[in-house]
Each structure stands twice: as structure tokens, then as C-alpha cells.
Amino acid sequence: MKKILSIILLLISVTVLSQNTENESKKDSLETKKKNTGLPLKAERKINITTDEGTWMSLDISPDGKTISFDMLGDLYLLPIEGGKAKRITKGLAFDSNPKFSPDGKDLLFISDRTGGPNVWIMNLETNDSTQVTKGDTYNIQAAEWTPDGNYIISSRGNRNLKLNMHHKDGGKGTVLIKKPNNLKTVEPAFGDNERYIWYAKRTGSWNYNAKFPQYQLAKYDRETGKSKNMTSRYGSAFSPTLSPDGKWLVYGTRWNDKTGLISRNLENGEEKWLAYPVQKDDQESQATLGVLPAMTFTPDSQNLLASYGGKINSIPINGGEAKNIPFSVNEDIDLGPRLKFNYPIEDKEFITANHIRNPKISPDGRKVVYSAFHRIYVKQLPNGKPQRLTNFDFTEEMPIWSPNGEEIVFVTWNHKNGGAIYKTNFEGKKKITKLTNQEGIYSYPAYNNDGNKIVFIKGSEQEYKDSYGPRSFRSSDALMWVSSKGGELNFIAPSEGRSNPHFTKNSERIHLYSGSKGLTSIRWDGTDEKSIIKVTGITTYGSGWSSTPSKPSTASMVIKSPTKEEAIAVINNDVYTVTIPYKGGETITINVADASKAAFPANKLTKIGGEFASWGKEGKNIYWSLGNSLFNHNILNANALTNKDKKTKKTYSPSEIQIQTLLKKNAAIGKVLLKNGRVITMKGKEVIEKGEILIENNRIIGVGESINVQDKKGAEIIDLDGKTILPGFVDTHAHVRVAWGIHKNQIWAFAANLGYGVTTIRDPQTGTTDILSYGDMVDAGLMYGPRIYSTGPGVGYWAYNIKSLDQARSVLKQYSKYYNTKTIKMYRTGNRKHRQWIIMAAKEEKLMPTTEGALNIKLNMNQLLDGYPGQEHNYPIYPIYKDLIELTAKSKMAYTPTLLVTYGGPWAENYYYATENVQGDKKLNFYTPKAELDTKSRRRNDGWFMDEEYVFEELGVFIKDLVEAEGIAGVGSHGQLQGLGYHWELWSMQAGGMSEHDALRVATIIGAEAIGLENDLGSIEKGKLADLVILSKNPLENIRNSNTVEMVMIDGKLYNADNLDEVYPDKKEAPEFNWHQSKPINLPGVKN
16 A cells, blocks of 8 residues: 555656646746747848847836836847846747736737737746737737736727727627727827726827927726726827826826926826936827837836836836836847848940830731830831831930821920920831921820821920929820821810820720729710710729728729720739720729629739730730830730630730840940049048049049059049049939929939939939839930939839739739849838738849838838848937847848938928028029929928927937947938938938948948949949049038038049039030029019119
């Protein structure tokens, strides 16, 4: 019996020991267990972060008062109340934040995007198992809090204007507590000792640029009545309510002057007093996605408030006194996605190949194509003929069409001096070019009738187009008109009223038109009897997350009816579709082709990787479109035959593709020149040559030094730059040049302005359309003044896509890598975390360097950083930034372009300069800027007046200084706010945080070039690099504002006078009369002063 008892006792002890070991193992696993994530991206890098300070740490304390939980860089940590080494309890790419202990201390509530979008999760602290509470990956969640009984969770959840939601901890869909009004934003829920009341911060709308105060106030929601009551009314706002467990105290954040402080309110008598000032600067002027302040908490005895500020965790006595620092240290490897760093060589070529063809039209016999490239009309014999110029005009030619018999080509032109016109020329035999129009105007969308004796077109105001300075022109499409194909008087049909793309079907009795609002319609020749035919919609895109209403299906940008059948082609979000037009009366039918196989009537999606400028072949048997410089041909009979034949094998038809190589001899610099005696800031480290020489042959630097070998200098033209300073050309990593769309202009003022102010390379992230590609071809060929034009093309944005898979992301990005040749893309808040990870995975395969939109969203900024995105546009909206985020940003090699002129998180820096600089009196600025543009920006501004201390660009500049000193990457981005001069304002703003003048200039040159993959050819003055230089009259190393003393600028070996772009070398010639200069009202009758 004793033996049996001994065996039993032994088994029990072994079992207990085993359980204890298992429990200890589970506890230890809190430190190392990886997040169970459904995200597709796998970490490819680890970056060690060693720090004793943290940026924007939300924290909570356990009910027993022994343990603090906080978040840092998307991971959760536990820390003893006494301080010490923090224990990481989650890791991986998923972004975990806002930890909250359950009332019984057994669980930890937190927010995580591990399934793709942010949701509320509960982690059991004993087992480390996590349970998802909220469902859905299309919402944002800012904060979540337990109810005092531990059964329910209140979260701030939604799209732009978050609403308080309530969920049970064990599941269910939950409910919205405060639904109306739509523009009410409710955040930061909090409880005290009474579970009946939920305190929260509220505001109208998501945020305001150049905000006026107050922005937030506190309110209290009654769970019995469902009503809310306002609890504060402070000018500096009131936010981040934090209540003591005993119900006696409320602490909240507010502004005092330009800084943030904490106020305590005695809830028994309402008395308020300052508790701490200044603390962490609040995020009330942006989206506050991690809270208006980092979450704070009371100790269980209600005697101290724990809050993070100054990069530290602080314990503040509620009854007053000095705060106590709770020290912590973190030494962890942070998981990051891949590093996307590619170098894009700039090749020296005698001939430039057009990157973009526009408006291709196939001849009626299907053997030739006419199109525009380099703003000129070309014709090519298909498939292998050599493109030939149609005319020898030296101005813009666009929108060519064939006559019905294929013997003539009609096209529109634009010449700033002579205005717009429609021309006709024969294709065969001796060329005869005939001007068909006899009135001033801007002309577009010509279309022959079937008989070939009339041409219908859209006409607009020539004067308005001349005076316009942006992408669109007022009254550029006033009227629908026609003219005889032999020329003569213009005949009015009807006001265009947003309708365009006139075309004809089997007969010419009715003119078919398209507009986004009306859809496909037709009218008689006298403009009457408008009949609505069909509307076509496509996918429902992600939407901005800023709208209070759900996204709607995308509307077609163009619908063209078949010349022979009851079908139409539709272009939607850069994809081409065919749709069947049903014979139906009554209300206009709308056919949705988001999934063409499920459309209400037969429809097909023809493109996989996108397409533009779609058109029908003569008999409606072929559909053509282009992408970049490639022409596609979808043969309907072949496509149908393959589809019917291979339904079982699921083979798919692919349209034929021809790359159209249009070559133009480059207007290149030829010769040798020696620049001598200037101060040369080479950007090769910190090298400065006080009396240096630069030898340039054609467009490359072949020597740099104090004295170049005499033999090498033989035959060189000498330019003495004594007393001048020579820098590499400036690089603008976030420019918006806003070119004219549709009918292109001969020169672009924004290009010239940037060049005149020393900017020799720009990267335009998000151009809206592909027009920029053609303008870039013109600059490359030397036919247009301007800096080197790099762009992302149209953004891969929330307004255009709803990406469902990695394969689809690959197809979308192939547009940019193979066809647009942009080298970079702008990923513009495209869906949730999963979608954004698909995009960066595809970008890696396509060797693209994507940059991102900051969106006033620090949570988004940080998870894009973790995913490995190599660019961030716009500043982090919070400051100060501490060692953890400085180190991570620097080591990640993400290029940070803050665009402080449109500051996120404070008044725009440009307002400061408009208030302090003589913009209207700047002669050079007036030369380069259209008067209406300059007057709009500087005569009467509506963005508000601010005290100097309210501006935050100096404080934000501290992070830029720290980042560059930590060997991180930054770029100067003017955002197109004031073309040319705005670049210097941005540079000065970035340097205001204490960065050295030399480092600031490095950011403007070599580091900026590195940010966009061009540092092997640009950014420094070294042998073998391109001759892009800026010559200043004053030394910017003494004062950064001397950057704006540009006397001359060299681009690709050509030297220009910066005041007017007269060429100095290799040819000496005056610049043309630029088309944006307007006449002044002088020497006219009027009141004499």
C-alpha cells in the first residue's frame, strides 16, 4: 500500500512540476512569441533598436499596480512599475498599439492590423493566446477601452469621422453608440468608477489644415439615456480624458499658447488646476490616429498619473509635486520588409525615344497608325514601318483622325502666338496642308461624319486657354461645332455642357457624345432631341476614408459606341471594357462592369494591365488602345473564337502589341567648357574647393579640382566664376508641376521657374494623368525648357483601385515599370495594410521604388516604414521624435520628404514666408510666374494669420537634422506650392531645426538624388557625372538663404542666365518670349493720379 501511495505521490509531483514548467514556458513566451499574422509580406530585414526613450508611447497599468504596458514602434511591452528592461510581448510586421489591461488583470486589450486592417484584440497574459473582437478590415480604429465590468469594449471606429462602438468581449457585430451627425468624430473613450458614463473627445470633421482653435472638446455619453453632454469649453481644446479609479479626478490635455499641457479637474467640486506643462505636443491638428495624446492612466490608488512625454514614462502626483521618471530600456530587433533600392542610370543618347504616344488612330484599311509624340503628329506603317512626321510645324499637334476613305488626316494644333486651329493634310502624294478653321479658339476632339464632308469638334476660348496656368482651362470646351472638310465658316451645334468625344455610328444623322454625368448620348445636328443611351460604371474603389459616405462605383471616363453594332467601349480607371447596349426605353440603364462576367448584359474586360486612348476599328471588328509607347489591338472575332474553343482549358486571349519607337535627335550640348575660380561645393563628403575648376565636355563633367591638367583643358571655352559658389543642381523630390492636360502647351511656366531657381531635377509624385510623360519627352529631347522630369505618373491611389490579390498588384504596377517607365510610383493610401503590402511586394519584383502619402496619419506612416516603403511624402505629424523612431527611420533608409510648406500638424510654413517676404515685389518671381497665379497666392490669402511661435517647421526640422546626422535619407520637396522660389522656402524651413548648412545642401543635392535612385549620375560634382550645376553669387555655407542667389544654372551641359533663361553656353542666344506673360494696362485712358 505504501509503495502504491509513493507511486501516486511521485506521479502527482511530476504532473505538478510539468504544469509549473509549462506555465513558466508560457510566461516566458510572452517575450518571444511572434504575432499570428495573416499579412502577406514577410520580414526580410531586422534593425536593432537600443533606446531608453520612446516616441508616442500609449500606456496602461495593471490593476495590482505592479506592471506597466506600453507600445513602441508597433510592438507591445511590459515593464515593472519600478522600471528596468522592458519585455516585448508581441513582435513582427503587424502594428500593435494602445494596450489596456482588463479589470481583472488577466487580459490585455490592444489594436492590431494583423489581419490586414485594424481590429480590437484581446491577449490572455497567461497563455499569450489572442482573440479577435471586432471584424472587418476596412475601418480605422483609434482607441479601445474596457467597460468597468470587463464584459464590453468601447472603441473609436469608422472611416473619416470615427464613432464610438460597443462590442461584447466574446463576439458579435456590436453596435454604434453615437451615429449622428455624420461629420461628428468621437475618439478616446474612457471610464471612471461609474460604468454608466463614457467620457470621450469629440470634434467636427476629421481635421483642418491651418487649424483654428478649438478643435476638440470633451463630452460624456450616458449608457442609460443614449444622450451626450458637453463637459468642456476651452479655447486650446480638450482631449484625452483620463479618469481616476476612485471617480474623483479627471485629467485631460489642452493647449496653452503653442504648447500642450495637462489639466486635472476635481469631479466633486469642478475645480481645475494645471498638472503638467509642457508635455508631449498633441496631434489635434492632424488625424490623431494614435490618439490626440498618447494614452495615459492612473495608478490603482488614484494618487498618480502615468504619462509619456519627453520620450520617458513619468509618474505625476495628482495632488501636485515633481514627476518621477520610471526608467526603461529597450534593446530589440525590429522586423522590416524588404529594402527597395534601385539605381536608374541616365544614358547619353543621340536620339530620344518617346516614352508616350497619345491618341493613336488606325487607318480605315488597318495598315497604318497616326498618333502624337513629342507634341507632334507621326504616321507609322504597321507593323514594322518607321514613324514619319506628318508636318514640319514647330508647335503642338494633337488628336489626329483619319478621313473615312483613309486619304487624309485631320488634327488640332496649339501655338501660343497664333492660337489653336484644325488642319487637314493628305497622306499620299505631294503634301498639301490646309487650315480648316477661321476663328480664334482652342480645338479638340475632331471627328469626321461617315460621308467625310463634315468634321465635328469641340471649341473653347483661345484667350482663356492662353491665360490658363494649370491642368484645366476655363471655357476650354464651350461649344460643339462643325466645319466643312474643305474648311470655311464654323457652324454652331450646341453648348458642350461637359460632353465630348463626338463620334458617329452606321449613319451620320445623329452625333454621339459622352459625359460623366449624362453618360453616352446622341443629338441631332441642330443640337436638339438629346437621347440618353447608356451609363457604364466599374469597380468601387477603396475610397479616401475621409468621406462620411461610402464609395460608389467608378464612372467611365469615356464611352464610345461601335460604328456597326449595339456595343460600346468604356474606359474606367485606365481599363478598357466592352458592353452590350440593350434596346430599352425609359430611364437610362447603368451597366456595372466591376466583374464583367456578372454584368447585367454581355460585357468583357479587355485589359489586364491598363490602357488609354481606346478606339474602334472602322468595321467595329477591332478595338485599339495604347499604354506608354505600345499599341494594342484586340480582335473581337479571334478573342471570341479562342474563348469558345478553350472554355475547358481556360486559355485566355491576349491582344497583339506593338512597341512604337519614335526617335528624335536630341538638342544636346556640344563643346568643352572650363568653369574656373569659383568655390566648388562638390557634395563628395564635406569637400569644398575654394578656388576650383570644373571641366565639362558636352554634358558630362570630365575633371574637378584645384587645378586641372593643362592638356585636358586645351580647346575649352573659359568662364571665370571668381567670387561665385558652384553647387550640383538642386533636386526636388516632391514637386507638382501641374502641366496643361489634353491639348499640350509649347512651354510650361512651372518647368521654367524651377530651372531658373536652380532646380535641375524633379520627381512629381502623383500627376493625375499621363500627360506629364509627354512633357518629359519634350524636356529630354531639349525642345522645352525645364529640369529633368521624373514622375510617378498617375498615383496608385485609393480613387482608382481595389486590388484583390498580389497578381493584380503585379499587373497594375507593370503599367509603370514596363510602359510608363516611371521608375517610381506613388502608393496613395491604397486600401488596408494587406493591400499595401501586395503593392510593395509587386514593386520589388518590378524594380520600382514606391513612395507613399503621409496623410496626417502617424500610424500609417509607421506601418509603411515597417513594410519597407522607400519613400515618405509629407512630414510625420507628431513631434518631438525620439531615439527609437529616429534610429528606425535612419536605418530603414526610407527617404523622408517632409514638404513643410504644407505642414502636417501645424500652420503651413508657406504662410510664414508669404507674411515675411516681398513676394509681389520679387522681379524674378514675377518673370517666371503667371500674374493670376502669383496674385491668387500672395495678394489676399485666406489661410489665416499666425503668431510666429505657432509655426512648427522649426520643431519639425529638428527631426530632419537628427535623421541626416544618423545617416538617414531626406529630400527637399516644394510640393509645387510656389514654383521655383518655393523650393528655397522649403530648404530654409528644413534647415531651421538646426541642421548645418552643408548638410542642408547635401539633402538638396546628393541625398535627394539618392532618394530617387539617381545618385550615380546626379547630385555631386565629380568626374563622370552629368553637368547639372547651380552658380550662386553668395556662399550658402555662410547663410542658407544664399541658396536663392542663383545667377546661372547648367543642365545637361547647357548654361543659362537664371533670370531669363537666355543661353550662355554653348550657344549665346536669347530665350523665346514665354507664353505666360500677360500684357499690363499701361498708357491707357483712365484716372490720372
